[in-house]
Amino acid sequence: MEGYLFPDTYRFPRDFPAAGVVRHMVGNFFRRVAQVRPDFRSMDPDELHDTVILASIVEREYQRPDEAGLIASVFANRLAVGARLQSCATVAYVLTEMEGREHPRVITHAELAVDSAFNTYRRRGLPPAPISNPGAVALQAAFYPAESDYWYFVLKDPETGAHHFSARSTSTTTPSSST
Numbered sequence: 791m792e793g794y795l796f797p798d799t800y801r802f803p804r805d806f807p808a809a810g811v812v813r814h815m816v817g818n819f820f821r822r823v824a825q826v827r828p829d830f831r832s833m834d835p836d837e838l839h840d841t842v843i844l845a846s847i848v849e850r851e852y853q854r855p856d857e858a859g860l861i862a863s864v865f866a867n868r869l870a871v872g873a874r875l876q877s878c879a880t881v882a883y884v885l886t887e888m889e890g891r892e893h894p895r896v897i898t899h900a901e902l903a904v905d906s907a908f909n910t911y912r913r914r915g916l917p918p919a920p921i922s923n924p925g926a927v928a929l930q931a932a933f934y935p936a937e938s939d940y941w942y943f944v945l946k947d948p949e950t951g952a953h954h955f956s957a958r959s960t961s962t963t964t965p966s967s968s969t
Contacts, residue, residue, distance in 0.1 A: 793920025845932035846909025
């Protein structure tokens with residue numbers, strides 16, 4: 791159910807069944823999606839699932855809510871042309887959730903090469919499933935990415951969570967000074 795368990799504060803009786811918890815969290819997820827995208831039920835199920843996958847990546851990448859839409863725009867721009875997403879969050883997911891390692895402070899070049907369908911440094915397109923349970927900010931960003939010409943982002947201030955965004959160079963002779 792990863793991707794569809796809305797992160798929120800829940801209060802359940804002590805002996806509430808696990809299946810009931812999951813049903814409640816999933817119900818809350820779809821209520822929240824309806825607030826973001828009221829017509830989501832008319833979407834193709836695969837398109838909705840892909841949007842949830844994208845939102846799950848945005849959830850693990852953004853630190854400042856005002857940047858979530860820009861992060862989503864980077865991924866949307868890359869997806870539109872079949873480029874690799876190159877999301878560190880997907881690599882961290884492989885390392886922590888699939889391999890059981892501690893969350894890396896820094897991802898090494900060797901870790902970027904880990905063989906997994908979830909590794910968007912090695913594979914094009916979206917991973918096969920969500921990598922987290924996205925909240926409202928990430929869902930909003932994935933359904934409505936900002937319009938930008940950005941292709942890259944990097945954390946520039948760990949204290950504030952601010953990222954630097956840059957566009958892909960259109961010149962083949964002069965590298966872009968912003969990337």
